[in-house]
Amino acid sequence: MSERIATRDAYGKVLLEMGAKYPDLVVLDADLAGSTRTEWFGAKYPDRFYDIGIAEQDMVNIGAGFAASGKRVVCSSFAIFGSRAWEQIRNTAARAHLPMVFAYTHAGLSVGADGASAQANEDVAVFRAIPDMKVVVPADATETRKAVPWILEHLDGPVYMRFSRAPVPVTFGDDYEFELGRGVVVRKGSDVAIIACGQMVALSLDAADELAKKGIRARVVNMASIKPIDGKMVVKAAKECGAVVTVEEHSIIGGLGSAVCEVLSERHPTPVVRVGVKDVFGESGTPDELFDKYGLSKPHIVKAAKEAVGKAK
């Protein structure tokens, strides 16, 4: 079994490195720095780090003030709590095209035992709806390590980055390169295209192994860049495979599944089966138990792929 690292850990580590590269980098948190790992940056750069306390709206707009003063700003919180400042992000940060990254951790069902109040399954949807907002969901520690510097180097307007609490398999090697707006084919295949993001990429690769045993050759695409989405790659996958499955640790409403359907319904109508949280709230449990119960585990992806193949044109 491959090494497992939580993307929040990779985020905290690379953010600390970025502190030296960018003297204009300011990091804010809202009482969760120990968990989001921004405390590593804060310990080394106390003059450029503020823990605003349990006040996410205040944090976002203090960040906007820093950004309007020429700083590169990163705000961190848990995905669920940071999302409560949606209107601040929409109206003050995004509307002014401010250079701000909202790097939120503990996203999705895999938060686990804390239960439904902490499981953000809607964050990608609400961020994606904001004009000018980019949305990135790194698949693993390697992609996190590559994507954070890429985003900070090219920072032009607001970006949402989503990280997980639980350790997830390291899928990519050191030679992996991230680029905003670009999907990556992780496994070749032409019977069905599985388009995934976040830790669901690793699970989709496992599902593809399973499908191969049954003679179904699944292509697996990592779509970390949900907005802008790699529409060309989505259409190509649909044309060459004839059926698509989307897999995300998020509601099937408004996230990757919706983004893929938007592309295909306009440019190349293709049967799509969406794997994700089915418009419900989660509950307490281990990540594995929750993935089984809420339809995100490997057997569910395999089943969805077979269903998609059955619908293929």
Next chain:
Amino acid sequence: MKRLRDEKKLKEIALKLRRDIIEMIYRAGSGHPGGSLSAVEVVSALYLGEMNYDPHNIKDPDRDRFILSKGHCCPVLYATLAHVGAIPREELWKLRKLGSPLQGHPCMLKMPQMELSTGSLGQGLSAGIGMALAARIDKRDYRVYVLLGDGECQEGETWEAAMTAGHHKVDNLCAIVDYNHVQQTHPIAETKDLEPLVDKWRAFNWHALKIDGNSYPEIFRALDEARATKGKPTCIIADTQKGKGVSFMEGDPGFHGKAPSDEQYVKAMAELGVDTSGGKTYE
């Protein structure tokens, strides 16, 4: 810009700004006259007699910053900026028109003279903290002024920010509450009373004082006191009159967010010393 604190001259300017505000909102057909008129003395005092501000070098990194957190009252800010020469006067008459930089609520992308895009209440004070703390990092000594509405003090984020600024002793930050006592629908005291307002700010570790916010000498006294106060941010509760200067708008929630009719426009301008009857125009 040379600081102007002469009360007589400032009062003449205030009268002109009030005419501009009525003209702008009348031509736009919509807007917020009440809270624009109440804040005329505060906003003009800041730009003309207090802030380090060069209208021809609006991105000077050492400039003092002004955030209009009560963004709906932007006519008073636009009129003041036109007066100091930061924007051409003829732009004023394009308020709220398609393609105009003078949006219904301030937009810093369309209008770089705005320090922040505002319009959704409760957000300006937090951003002011960010700007004030950026001065610490950059070792600059500029000050940040944030004008809040009184109704805006009902927003939770205002108090999140008050707590943060008090905690971090952000003494280059000065909040001014335009306490005109009337919000959109009813008097503040009826909807949700703010009192004891000065005590609230003090309890959040601010230096706070209450003044007559339509009096230039009192405003300058308070601004001097704010600048001299170290180790704490200052909040000036500026007691004002909503709709100040136009008798039938004064204290009337009906003119919180409504343009005057043709008849009301002529009457308002007449009270401000301009004859616009019979189609006579004001430029």
